[in-house]
Amino acid sequence: MIVTLDGPAGAGKSTAAKALARRLGWRYLDTGAMYRAVAWAALHRGVSLEDQPAVADLADTLEIRFDADRVLVDGHDVTQAIRTQDVTAATRRVADAAAVRDVMVKQQRRIAADCHIVTEGRDQGTVVFPSAELKIFLTASAAERARRRHRERTACGDQVSFATILASQQARDDADAARPVGAMRAADDAMLVATDGMNEQAVVEKLVSLVISCGGQACP
Ligand code: C5P
Secondary structure, eight states: OEEEEEOOTTSSHHHHHHHHHHHHTOEEEEHHHHHHHHHHHHHHHTOOTTOHHHHHHHHHHOOEEEETTEEEETTEEOTTGGGSHHHHHHHHHHHHOHHHHHHHHHHHHHHHTTSOEEEEESSIIIIIOTTOSEEEEEEOOHHHHHHHHHHHHHHTTOOOOHHHHHHHHHHHHHHHHHOSSSOOOOOTTOEEEEOTTOOHHHHHHHHHHHHHHTTOOOOO
Protein backbone atom coordinates (compact mmCIF):
# COMPACT_ATOMS: atom_id res chain seq x y z
CA MET A 1 0.00 0.00 0.00
CA ILE A 2 1.20 3.51 -0.80
CA VAL A 3 0.32 6.50 1.36
CA THR A 4 1.36 9.88 -0.03
CA LEU A 5 1.82 12.90 2.17
CA ASP A 6 2.17 16.20 0.35
CA GLY A 7 1.95 19.78 1.52
CA PRO A 8 3.83 23.01 2.08
CA ALA A 9 7.05 23.49 4.04
CA GLY A 10 6.53 23.61 7.77
CA ALA A 11 3.22 21.75 7.86
CA GLY A 12 4.88 18.99 9.89
CA LYS A 13 4.99 16.48 7.02
CA SER A 14 8.37 14.94 7.87
CA THR A 15 7.62 14.42 11.53
CA ALA A 16 4.17 13.06 10.78
CA ALA A 17 5.25 10.84 7.87
CA LYS A 18 8.16 9.38 9.83
CA ALA A 19 6.01 8.71 12.88
CA LEU A 20 3.25 7.20 10.74
CA ALA A 21 5.70 4.87 8.97
CA ARG A 22 7.20 3.85 12.31
CA ARG A 23 3.76 3.10 13.77
CA LEU A 24 2.87 0.95 10.77
CA GLY A 25 6.28 -0.68 10.39
CA TRP A 26 6.36 0.60 6.79
CA ARG A 27 9.08 2.19 4.75
CA TYR A 28 9.39 6.01 4.83
CA LEU A 29 10.59 8.06 1.87
CA ASP A 30 11.64 11.71 2.18
CA THR A 31 11.58 12.91 -1.45
CA GLY A 32 12.59 16.45 -0.44
CA ALA A 33 15.85 14.95 0.83
CA MET A 34 16.38 13.41 -2.62
CA TYR A 35 16.08 16.80 -4.36
CA ARG A 36 18.31 18.30 -1.68
CA ALA A 37 20.90 15.54 -2.23
CA VAL A 38 21.04 16.32 -5.97
CA ALA A 39 21.45 20.05 -5.21
CA TRP A 40 24.20 19.29 -2.70
CA ALA A 41 26.03 17.10 -5.24
CA ALA A 42 25.73 19.75 -7.99
CA LEU A 43 27.20 22.42 -5.69
CA HIS A 44 29.86 20.05 -4.43
CA ARG A 45 30.97 18.98 -7.90
CA GLY A 46 30.69 22.38 -9.54
CA VAL A 47 27.86 21.43 -11.89
CA SER A 48 26.08 24.61 -12.98
CA LEU A 49 22.47 24.76 -11.81
CA GLU A 50 21.68 26.50 -15.11
CA ASP A 51 22.74 23.40 -17.01
CA GLN A 52 19.63 21.29 -16.45
CA PRO A 53 20.70 18.32 -18.64
CA ALA A 54 23.98 18.12 -16.70
CA VAL A 55 22.14 18.23 -13.36
CA ALA A 56 19.76 15.52 -14.61
CA ASP A 57 22.73 13.35 -15.68
CA LEU A 58 24.25 13.88 -12.26
CA ALA A 59 20.95 12.90 -10.58
CA ASP A 60 20.85 9.75 -12.68
CA THR A 61 24.29 8.59 -11.61
CA LEU A 62 24.09 9.45 -7.90
CA GLU A 63 23.42 6.74 -5.41
CA ILE A 64 21.08 8.29 -2.84
CA ARG A 65 20.51 6.01 0.12
CA PHE A 66 18.59 6.31 3.36
CA ASP A 67 20.05 4.59 6.38
CA ALA A 68 17.76 5.05 9.38
CA ASP A 69 17.74 8.87 9.81
CA ARG A 70 20.85 9.42 7.68
CA VAL A 71 20.99 10.45 4.03
CA LEU A 72 23.95 9.12 2.05
CA VAL A 73 25.10 10.29 -1.38
CA ASP A 74 27.56 7.91 -2.97
CA GLY A 75 28.42 6.77 0.54
CA HIS A 76 28.93 10.31 2.01
CA ASP A 77 26.77 11.24 4.96
CA VAL A 78 25.04 14.47 3.84
CA THR A 79 22.28 14.48 6.48
CA GLN A 80 23.29 17.88 7.89
CA ALA A 81 24.84 19.33 4.73
CA ILE A 82 21.58 19.14 2.74
CA ARG A 83 19.77 21.34 5.30
CA THR A 84 21.97 24.43 4.93
CA GLN A 85 20.50 27.63 3.45
CA ASP A 86 22.74 27.38 0.36
CA VAL A 87 21.52 23.88 -0.41
CA THR A 88 17.89 24.84 0.28
CA ALA A 89 18.17 27.73 -2.21
CA ALA A 90 19.84 25.49 -4.81
CA THR A 91 17.24 22.75 -4.29
CA ARG A 92 14.47 24.97 -5.53
CA ARG A 93 16.31 25.44 -8.84
CA VAL A 94 17.13 21.75 -9.16
CA ALA A 95 13.48 20.86 -8.49
CA ASP A 96 12.35 23.24 -11.25
CA ALA A 97 14.16 21.17 -13.90
CA ALA A 98 11.73 18.78 -15.62
CA ALA A 99 14.59 16.44 -16.60
CA VAL A 100 15.70 16.14 -12.98
CA ARG A 101 12.12 15.48 -11.90
CA ASP A 102 11.86 12.65 -14.46
CA VAL A 103 14.89 10.98 -12.91
CA MET A 104 13.58 11.48 -9.36
CA VAL A 105 10.12 10.16 -10.22
CA LYS A 106 11.60 6.96 -11.66
CA GLN A 107 13.81 6.45 -8.61
CA GLN A 108 10.90 7.08 -6.23
CA ARG A 109 8.70 4.56 -8.04
CA ARG A 110 11.52 2.01 -7.94
CA ILE A 111 11.95 2.52 -4.19
CA ALA A 112 8.22 2.07 -3.60
CA ALA A 113 7.91 -1.10 -5.66
CA ASP A 114 6.86 -4.13 -3.63
CA CYS A 115 6.68 -2.51 -0.22
CA HIS A 116 4.28 -0.66 2.05
CA ILE A 117 5.43 2.94 2.10
CA VAL A 118 4.66 6.42 3.40
CA THR A 119 6.14 8.85 0.90
CA GLU A 120 6.41 12.56 1.56
CA GLY A 121 6.92 15.51 -0.79
CA ARG A 122 5.02 17.94 -2.99
CA ASP A 123 3.99 15.83 -6.02
CA GLN A 124 3.66 12.35 -4.58
CA GLY A 125 -0.12 12.09 -4.86
CA THR A 126 -0.43 14.04 -8.11
CA VAL A 127 2.49 12.89 -10.29
CA VAL A 128 4.53 10.10 -8.76
CA PHE A 129 1.83 7.84 -7.32
CA PRO A 130 -1.48 8.90 -8.86
CA SER A 131 -2.95 5.49 -7.93
CA ALA A 132 -1.86 5.57 -4.29
CA GLU A 133 -4.45 4.01 -2.00
CA LEU A 134 -4.40 7.01 0.33
CA LYS A 135 -3.36 10.56 -0.46
CA ILE A 136 -3.06 13.12 2.28
CA PHE A 137 -2.43 16.84 1.86
CA LEU A 138 -1.11 18.13 5.15
CA THR A 139 -1.27 21.82 5.71
CA ALA A 140 -1.51 24.57 8.32
CA SER A 141 -1.95 28.33 8.10
CA ALA A 142 1.14 30.29 7.01
CA ALA A 143 1.36 31.98 10.42
CA GLU A 144 1.18 28.67 12.30
CA ARG A 145 3.85 27.08 10.09
CA ALA A 146 6.16 30.08 10.47
CA ARG A 147 5.58 30.09 14.26
CA ARG A 148 6.64 26.43 14.47
CA ARG A 149 9.76 27.03 12.38
CA HIS A 150 10.63 30.14 14.38
CA ARG A 151 10.32 28.15 17.64
CA GLU A 152 12.62 25.40 16.25
CA ARG A 153 15.24 27.84 14.98
CA THR A 154 15.34 30.01 18.11
CA ALA A 155 15.57 26.86 20.26
CA CYS A 156 18.82 26.13 18.36
CA GLY A 157 20.16 29.60 19.28
CA ASP A 158 19.39 31.12 15.85
CA GLN A 159 18.39 34.82 16.21
CA VAL A 160 16.29 34.88 13.01
CA SER A 161 13.12 37.03 13.15
CA PHE A 162 9.60 35.71 12.71
CA ALA A 163 9.07 38.12 9.78
CA THR A 164 12.13 36.74 7.96
CA ILE A 165 10.91 33.18 8.36
CA LEU A 166 7.42 34.07 7.21
CA ALA A 167 8.78 35.85 4.10
CA SER A 168 11.11 33.01 3.08
CA GLN A 169 8.38 30.45 3.71
CA GLN A 170 6.03 32.45 1.46
CA ALA A 171 8.68 32.62 -1.28
CA ARG A 172 9.21 28.84 -1.07
CA ASP A 173 5.45 28.11 -1.12
CA ASP A 174 5.03 30.36 -4.16
CA ALA A 175 7.91 28.71 -6.03
CA ASP A 176 6.71 25.20 -5.12
CA ALA A 177 3.15 25.96 -6.25
CA ALA A 178 4.14 27.77 -9.47
CA ARG A 179 6.52 25.11 -10.82
CA PRO A 180 5.36 24.06 -14.33
CA VAL A 181 6.10 20.37 -13.63
CA GLY A 182 5.48 18.66 -10.30
CA ALA A 183 3.95 21.71 -8.66
CA MET A 184 2.80 21.41 -5.07
CA ARG A 185 -0.92 20.85 -5.07
CA ALA A 186 -3.44 18.58 -3.43
CA ALA A 187 -4.57 15.73 -5.66
CA ASP A 188 -8.29 15.89 -6.43
CA ASP A 189 -8.79 12.75 -4.34
CA ALA A 190 -6.53 13.78 -1.45
CA MET A 191 -7.74 14.05 2.14
CA LEU A 192 -6.99 17.53 3.44
CA VAL A 193 -5.63 17.57 7.00
CA ALA A 194 -5.13 21.02 8.55
CA THR A 195 -2.85 20.76 11.56
CA ASP A 196 -3.44 24.19 13.16
CA GLY A 197 -3.84 23.69 16.90
CA MET A 198 -2.95 19.98 16.73
CA ASN A 199 0.13 18.56 18.42
CA GLU A 200 2.34 15.94 16.74
CA GLN A 201 0.67 13.08 18.56
CA ALA A 202 -2.80 14.19 17.45
CA VAL A 203 -1.65 14.51 13.84
CA VAL A 204 -0.20 11.00 13.82
CA GLU A 205 -3.35 9.55 15.40
CA LYS A 206 -5.43 11.25 12.72
CA LEU A 207 -3.21 9.82 9.95
CA VAL A 208 -3.24 6.32 11.45
CA SER A 209 -7.04 6.43 11.53
CA LEU A 210 -7.12 7.47 7.86
CA VAL A 211 -4.81 4.58 6.90
CA ILE A 212 -6.94 2.09 8.82
CA SER A 213 -10.13 3.40 7.26
CA CYS A 214 -8.52 2.76 3.84
CA GLY A 215 -7.79 -0.85 4.75
CA GLY A 216 -4.13 -0.33 5.68
CA GLN A 217 -2.60 -2.39 8.45
CA ALA A 218 0.53 -2.27 10.52
CA CYS A 219 3.13 -4.83 9.49
CA PRO A 220 3.42 -7.63 12.06
O1 C5P B 1 10.52 18.78 1.79
P1 C5P B 1 11.69 19.71 1.70
O2 C5P B 1 11.39 21.06 2.24
O3 C5P B 1 12.94 19.13 2.25
O4 C5P B 1 11.95 19.87 0.13
C1 C5P B 1 12.93 20.73 -0.37
C2 C5P B 1 12.49 21.30 -1.71
O5 C5P B 1 12.49 20.24 -2.68
C3 C5P B 1 11.08 21.87 -1.74
O6 C5P B 1 11.02 23.23 -1.40
C4 C5P B 1 10.66 21.66 -3.16
O7 C5P B 1 11.09 22.76 -3.93
C5 C5P B 1 11.44 20.43 -3.59
N1 C5P B 1 10.62 19.21 -3.64
C6 C5P B 1 9.93 18.95 -4.79
N2 C5P B 1 9.21 17.79 -4.90
C7 C5P B 1 9.16 16.92 -3.90
C8 C5P B 1 9.84 17.18 -2.69
C9 C5P B 1 10.55 18.36 -2.59
O8 C5P B 1 9.95 19.76 -5.73
N3 C5P B 1 8.49 15.77 -4.06
